[in-house]
Amino acid sequence: MSSRRVILNLALSSLRFRAAASLASFVAILIGCGLLIACAGLFETAIVLQAQPQRLASVPVVVGGSAGFKLPDEESQVVPYAERAGLPEDQVAKIAAVPGVRSAVPDVSFAAALLKGGAPQQDSGSSVLSGHGWDSAALGGYQLREGSQPQAPGQVVLDSATAGAAGVKSGGTVDLAVDGQKQSFTVAGIAEPAQTVTAPAFFFSAGDVQRFSTHQGRVGLVGVFPADGVDAGELAGRIADQVPGVSVLTGDDRGAAEFLGVDASQLPLILLAAVFGGMVLVVMALVVSATISLTVRQRQQELALLRATGATPKQVHRMVLAETMAVGAVAAVCGAFLGSLIGNQIFSTSQSIGIVPGELAFRQDIIAFAGGIVATLAITYGAAWFAALAAARARPIQALAEAAIPGAKVNPLRRMGALVFAAATVLLAATTVFMPADTASAIGGPAVLTGAIAVALFGPEIMAYVADRFGPFIRRVAGKDATLAVINSRARAVAFAAALTPITLASAVALGNVYSETTAQKAQVAAYADQLQADAVVSTGTGGISPDLVAQIRSTPGVGTASPLVTSSGWIEQPYDGNGSDPLRLLGVSAENQAGSVLSTTVTSGSLKNLIGSTVALPESVADDLGIKLGDKITMRLGDGAQAPVSVVALLDSPSSYASMVLPADLLTAHTTSGLPAQVLVKAASGTDPADLVSALGDKAKGWPGVSVGDDSALTQNFQASADVEAMINYLLAVLAIAYAAIAAVNTLAVAVLARRREFGAQRLAGADRGQVRRMLFIEGGIVAVTGLVLGIVISLFTVLPMAISTGEIIPSGPIWVFLGVVLAVFLIVWPVTALSARLAMRRSPIEAVTLPGQ
Numbered sequence: 001m002s003s004r005r006v007i008l009n010l011a012l013s014s015l016r017f018r019a020a021a022s023l024a025s026f027v028a029i030l031i032g033c034g035l036l037i038a039c040a041g042l043f044e045t046a047i048v049l050q051a052q053p054q055r056l057a058s059v060p061v062v063v064g065g066s067a068g069f070k071l072p073d074e075e076s077q078v079v080p081y082a083e084r085a086g087l088p089e090d091q092v093a094k095i096a097a098v099p100g101v102r103s104a105v106p107d108v109s110f111a112a113a114l115l116k117g118g119a120p121q122q123d124s125g126s127s128v129l130s131g132h133g134w135d136s137a138a139l140g141g142y143q144l145r146e147g148s149q150p151q152a153p154g155q156v157v158l159d160s161a162t163a164g165a166a167g168v169k170s171g172g173t174v175d176l177a178v179d180g181q182k183q184s185f186t187v188a189g190i191a192e193p194a195q196t197v198t199a200p201a202f203f204f205s206a207g208d209v210q211r212f213s214t215h216q217g218r219v220g221l222v223g224v225f226p227a228d229g230v231d232a233g234e235l236a237g238r239i240a241d242q243v244p245g246v247s248v249l250t251g252d253d254r255g256a257a258e259f260l261g262v263d264a265s266q267l268p269l270i271l272l273a274a275v276f277g278g279m280v281l282v283v284m285a286l287v288v289s290a291t292i293s294l295t296v297r298q299r300q301q302e303l304a305l306l307r308a309t310g311a312t313p314k315q316v317h318r319m320v321l322a323e324t325m326a327v328g329a330v331a332a333v334c335g336a337f338l339g340s341l342i343g344n345q346i347f348s349t350s351q352s353i354g355i356v357p358g359e360l361a362f363r364q365d366i367i368a369f370a371g372g373i374v375a376t377l378a379i380t381y382g383a384a385w386f387a388a389l390a391a392a393r394a395r396p397i398q399a400l401a402e403a404a405i406p407g408a409k410v411n412p413l414r415r416m417g418a419l420v421f422a423a424a425t426v427l428l429a430a431t432t433v434f435m436p437a438d439t440a441s442a443i444g445g446p447a448v449l450t451g452a453i454a455v456a457l458f459g460p461e462i463m464a465y466v467a468d469r470f471g472p473f474i475r476r477v478a479g480k481d482a483t484l485a486v487i488n489s490r491a492r493a494v495a496f497a498a499a500l501t502p503i504t505l506a507s508a509v510a511l512g513n514v515y516s517e518t519t520a521q522k523a524q525v526a527a528y529a530d531q532l533q534a535d536a537v538v539s540t541g542t543g544g545i546s547p548d549l550v551a552q553i554r555s556t557p558g559v560g561t562a563s564p565l566v567t568s569s570g571w572i573e574q575p576y577d578g579n580g581s582d583p584l585r586l587l588g589v590s591a592e593n594q595a596g597s598v599l600s601t602t603v604t605s606g607s608l609k610n611l612i613g614s615t616v617a618l619p620e621s622v623a624d625d626l627g628i629k630l631g632d633k634i635t636m637r638l639g640d641g642a643q644a645p646v647s648v649v650a651l652l653d654s655p656s657s658y659a660s661m662v663l664p665a666d667l668l669t670a671h672t673t674s675g676l677p678a679q680v681l682v683k684a685a686s687g688t689d690p691a692d693l694v695s696a697l698g699d700k701a702k703g704w705p706g707v708s709v710g711d712d713s714a715l716t717q718n719f720q721a722s723a724d725v726e727a728m729i730n731y732l733l734a735v736l737a738i739a740y741a742a743i744a745a746v747n748t749l750a751v752a753v754l755a756r757r758r759e760f761g762a763q764r765l766a767g768a769d770r771g772q773v774r775r776m777l778f779i780e781g782g783i784v785a786v787t788g789l790v791l792g793i794v795i796s797l798f799t800v801l802p803m804a805i806s807t808g809e810i811i812p813s814g815p816i817w818v819f820l821g822v823v824l825a826v827f828l829i830v831w832p833v834t835a836l837s838a839r840l841a842m843r844r845s846p847i848e849a850v851t852l853p854g855q
Contacts, residue, residue, distance in 0.1 A: 022327050024751040028291045028744055029331035029380055030338060032284035035740060037339025037372030038346055039277035041364030045347065046269035051255025051262045051359040054197040058141035059105070059223035060232035062254045063087070063095055063239060066641045067247040068263070069583075072576045079583065080263035082569045083639035084673040086218040091243065095222050098239050100230040106219040107136040110212050111543020111674050112202045113706065114166055115175040115182060120542050120706040129220075129543070129674070130200045131178060133209040139223040140201070141194025146170045148189050150205040155188040157203040163190045176202060177705040179212050180546030180676060198359075214544075214675025221257050252361070260673060261357035269356055275445075276736065281375065282449045283505060286456050287744035289383040290498040292324055295751065296387045320388035321381070328380035332373045339372055340364060346736070353728045410461055418457035425451040425798050432802035448512040451795030452505040459497025464490055466787050478779050481772060484763075485779035492752075496780070499748045500788050503826055506741035507792020510822045512799040513734035517727050518814035519800065523807035527658035529716045531587070532565070533600040534681035535690035536697050537714035542706035544676020549704060553680055556700060558693045560595030560685035564588065564665040564677035567719075568639035572661070575626045575634065584622075585660040586639065588668030588677070598681040599652075599662060605630045606650035608662075616646040617662040619654035636661070638671040681715070742825070746833045749784075753777065753837035757844065764846040777838050781830040789826055 056062055065085030068078040089106070096104035112131030113120040134149050134157060142159070147170030150157055156174065158166070168174050172187045191203065204212065226235045236248040249257055256262040347362040410418070428447040455462065467490035475482045489496055538545065538553060545564065554562045566588030571577055577584060589598055592608035599608060604620050611617060616636065618628060628634060630651060636644045644667065654660060669677055684693045690711070698709040708714075760773050804812040 022295075022323075024291050024747045025288070025295060025324065025327050026331045027747050028284075028287050029328050029376060030335045031740055031743055032280065032288060032379070033332045033335025033372055033376035034338030034342045035280045035736065036277065036284070036375050037336060037364070037369055038343035039273050039280060040368035040371045041339070041343035041362065042269055042347065043273035043277065044365065044368050045360070045363045046273060048363045049256060049262055050252040050361045050363060051259050051357070052252055052361060053254040053258050054195065054359075055140040055193070055199065055201060056223065056254050056258045058194050059139045059254075060226060060250060061224035061236050061239070062249045062257045063091075063104075063222040063224060063243070064220075064247045064249065064257045066245055069571060069637055069641065072573070081639055081641050082583070083671060084220060084260055085641040086215060086220050087222060087246065089217055089219055091246065092219060092222055094243050095224060095239060095246075098235070098242050100227050100235045100238060102225045102227040102230075105135055105138055105223040105225070106133075107139060107221050107223060108133055108209050108213050108215075109220045110178070110209075110214055111180075111676065112212075113177040113542045114162060114200065114202075115177055115705050116166065120177055131202050131204060131209075131212060133206060134203045135206075136223070137191060137201075137203050140197060142191040142201070142203070143194075144189045145192045146190050147187065150188045150203060150208070153205055153207040153211070154185055155205055155208075156185040157189045157191050158187060159197065159201040160190055160192045161197075162200040162202070163187070175705075177542035179214075180540060180542060180544050180549055180704075182703075182705040215670070255359060259357055259359040262360055269350075276732075279449065279509070280736075280740070281379070282453070283509075283740055283744075284376070285379050285383065286452065286501055286505060287741065288379055289387065290456065290501045291744065291748055291751070292380075292383045293387045293494075293498060296320060317385075317388045321384050324384035324388075325377070325381060328377055328384075332376045332380075335376060336369050336373060339369065343368075346732070349732065353732075355728055355732075410458065414457050418454045421450045421454035421457065425454060425795070429798040429802045432799075433805045435806055445512070445516065445799060447798040448508040448795055451798055452501070452508050455504045455791050455795070456497075456501040459500050460493040462787065462791070463493035463496045463500060463784075466783065467493070474779070474783065478782075481775040482779045485776045485783065488776070488780055489783050495752045495755075496784055499745060499752060499784050499830075500791075502741040502744040502748065503785060503788030503829070504791045504795065506738045506745065506829075507789050507822055507826060508795040509741070510734050510738050510825075511793060511796035511819065514731065514818050515796065515800045515812045515814040516803040517731070519804050519807060519809070519812045521727050522813040523809070524658055525716050525719060527655040528660075528719045531601045531654065531660055532589075532598055532681060532715055533683065534598055534712050534715060535684040536682040536694045537710050537712065538680040538682065538697060538701065538707060539710070539714060539717070540678060540704075540707045544674045544678060545680055545707070546676065549707070550677075550680055552700070553682060553697065556696060558685055558688035558696055559682055560688070561590075561593055561598060561681075561683040563590035563598045563681050564669065565598070565679040565681050566665050566668045566672060566677045568668060568672055570639050570661075571637045572622070572626065573635045573637045573643065575628070577622065577626060585658070586668060587660045587662050588665040589662060589681070590665050595683060595685060598683060601662075602653040604651050604653050606648070608650055610649040611662065611664050613664065614644065614646045614667065615649045615664060617650035617652055618648055619659035619661070620651045621654070622659060622661070623648070623651055636663075638668070640671045640673070642671050644671070679714075738825075742829050745829050749781070749830065749833050750837045753834060754841050757841045760838075760842055761844070761846040761848070764842070770842055773842065774835065774838050777834050778831060781834040782827075785826050785830040789823060792822075 053062075065087050066081070067085075068080040071077045071079065092104055092106045095101065109129035110131040111129055137157070144157070145160060147157070156176070158168070158174065163169070166174055168187050170187055170189050173184055174187055175182055175184055177183075191201075193201075224235065224239065226232055232250050236250050240246070240248045247257075343364050344362060347356070350356050351358045351360070425447045428450065432447075467486050471486040471490075474486055478485070550562065550564055553559060566586075568586045568588070569583040570586050571583050587599075589611070591597075591611040592599075597608045599617075603617075606617070608617060616634070623629070628648060630648055632648050633645060634648065636646055638644050646663070646667075650662075652659075652662065665677060669675060682693065682697065684690050694709055694711055701707045701709050710717075763773055764770070800812045804810060
């Protein structure tokens with residue numbers, strides 16, 4: 001029998017005698033593999049971006065506007081527009097003229113909401129515009145179940161689900177909020193879609209579509225029906241070739257044209273997958289390395305005896321590798337099933353908290369599974385290789401001595417690695433201080449990982465230092481039972497360091513991620529609010545505020561200034577701003593009048609009175625970077641892809657981190673999806689009490705469907721909601737990383753305690769009772785928990801403090817309960833598992849325990 005086979009048989013046969021250690025390695029590898037596969041699935045979903053079409057399910061080819069902005073400095077990269085990019089009406093005829101097209105049906109969509117008791121029953125401005133022309137009913141295969149199609153203004157056809165919810169039938173009347181105003185319509189008919197459609201649909205006559213459309217001369221998309229015998233894919237390619245500047249979609253890709261949030265979800269999903277995937281790789285490497293190193297260290301005596309009986313270093317090394325990879329292979333295969341469950345759960349959670357739209361489909365195929373398994377096995381192999389190297393190289397006599405009292409001093413290579421990662425942590429923190437606040441988190445965030453790696457490499461020496469330096473203090477606080485606990489912490493520094501790593505990592509990730517995000521979010525919201533000023537804010541949930549309503553607000557007594565507020569994003573294309581995938585924030589407001597402006601930002605040059613027509617007010621910092629001066633003409637790429645030549649009429653002293661380009665409200669509104677502003681900011685006239693103004697507008701708003709009136713605190717509500725969604729990504733990452741690190745800590749602590757059964761038996765034979773042993777273990781666990789917490793807090797400060805400084809603050813922002821929760825969680829991780837493991841370790845009688853193998 002070959003030596004390789006002998007080593008393999010010895011490795012496999014030894015696994016059953018090390019069930020606890022093998023189980024610990026199995027769990028660490030299993031969960032890590034599952035998380036990696038889940039991340040791979042999220043990344044694949046972001047690349048594919050498939051959403052099953054509903055209202056467009058019956059049309060094989062859908063033609064929309066440009067897919068996104070092609071970055072001038074990276075021609076291959078296309079960034080999705082923030083708004084729906086429509087098509088000029090004359091493009092419909094060009095599409096219909098392409099050979100193989102049977103018919104081309106234009107779809108014009110606008111905001112419409114069902115009213116019941118004067119209140120909207122759904123938010124039609126959220127993801128789907130619910131008003132359509134009757135011709136576009138063919139795109140979803142809608143068939144009249146009763147009644148007739150709308151032929152005259154004032155008639156509407158409802159989908160069957162909406163009609164049932166409203167309790168109306170053909171010939172009845174229904175109240176709808178269209179164009180931001182309440183209007184009554186006669187129900188001409190009720191239509192049934194070809195398949196289930198979750199969004200409501202209201203089909204109007206051609207005259208009403210012309211009246212309600214907010215984008216005159218443009219259509220949202222065009223549905224194309226191929227002629228008989230013409231393949232949809234072939235026809236799509238033909239349209240793309242003959243009608244430039246459009247996006248042609250088939251299959252599940254049609255969902256991106258129907259659901260506006262699908263394309264916009266690509267960047268958050270890629271961010272979630274990439275950041276979380278990188279975090280999992282680092283966490284997994286640390287956890288698996290700590291677990292395997294601990295199990296190998298506990299077998300040092302066994303491995304030394306093998307060396308003493310003739311085994312070569314190479315044979316010992318191979319045996320440890322074979323044992324670990326056998327466990328790793330089984331764990332990786334099981335991790336594939338776990339990865340599918342975790343991936344679906346993370347994706348569902350992301351949908352529920354608004355990170356991605358509910359219509360997006362989760363994709364996870366063989367590439368995601370293969371990538372996760374290969375990465376897992378590679379990490380496992382690397383961890384086992386290094387862990388076995390020290391045991392294989394040690395001399396037999398030296399190894400036997402180390403098995404009795406493991407040395408706490410780390411080798412020079414490990415020390416050098418720790419110093420490098422510690423220096424990287426300091427460098428990242430120092431760099432973050434000088435970064436703009438909106439990009440600082442991307443630079444400073446990795447500091448928690450590099451700091452945790454440094455602690456993991458220095459771990460044994462840290463535990464030895466804590467025992468030596470703080471031993472007397474621990475004895476005074478914890479009493480006589482602490483004496484042996486401190487001695488054990490010093491003697492077993494290597495084993496305790498394995499438990500220290502995941503606790504430090506969990507604390508650092510939790511505190512660093514959460515408090516850096518809350519600090520950045522507070523600064524971002526404050527910067528947005530500081531650019532605007534209002535005594536009253538009028539908001540709507542029906543898709544937008546009509547111009548007629550804005551006029552009524554302006555005519556209300558006590559109103560000095562009333563300006564629509566429009567938000568979007570875009571780019572300065574000429575000269576190019578270089579922001580790439582991070583477009584600039586665009587604000588649309590009215591020009592300054594005699595009562596002032598709703599824009600509170602200081603004007604350093606020019607005047608906001610000239611903010612009319614094709615003009616823009618730029619932050620002075622942006623203008624300086626691009627060499628733009630007052631009066632210059634620049635070209636902007638707006639949120640729907642339209643190019644807008646504008647003149648610079650003012651320069652603003654905007655916050656450098658969260659600056660906004662300011663455009664006339666009318667100009668920006670025309671290039672948004674709804675075509676209507678969502679808010680109107682109102683300033684009181686001279687001598688008018690702001691509270692009286694809010695009350696007067698509130699009384700008047702009772703006749704406006706879906707409209708609410710609030711004070712200046714309502715300024716940030718919509719922006720805060722968007723910031724909350726971004727924050728949820730970091731919170732989700734923190735929760736998942738903490739959960740994995742917590743499981744690893746439980747794993748490691750359980751193995752470390754169970755491996756000391758012989759030691760506990762000897763203590764009990766020497767006169768100690770079970771309670772004394774448990775108290776000793778609790779003090780040891782407390783030392784590890786407190787040390788891990790302190791290190792985690794220190795590491796998190798390298799992320800949180802620079803983030804706070806970059807926003808202009810000294811003290812980070814965030815709720816204190818997060819800190820208290822992390823502290824409590826650490827002790828809830830350490831002490832219960834210590835108690836349970838101690839109970840299991842002392843089940844046998846002392847005489848039986850001292851005869852067991854172990855330390």
